[in-house]
Amino acid sequence: MSDMNEPREVVGRKQYRCAGCQAPIPRGEKHWHYTGRWQGDWQNWRMHRECWQAHCANVNSGWSDGTIYECDPPVRIQAANKKESGA
DSSP, rough: BBBBBBOEEEOOSSEOOOOTOOEEOOOOOOOEEEEEEETTTTEEEOOOHHHHHHHHHHHHSSSSSSOOOOOOOOHHHHHHHHHHTTO
């Protein structure tokens, strides 16, 4: 249960790391940011929009209790990483 704040959609002023997939969130990209307490523990995380949607789907289906679990990076991020690595 959240003791404070709700996640909000923001535009990143710098590159961040996604709490869901651990891939970079590019500078200037809209993403979700949360700062507050969850079940008594301080949280400060950011997620790609796609990772946030997957997280919400897991919570709404009853699969997750709200804990952030690792997920695969969004397809567009995977494609950008392959392009950068020359694969």
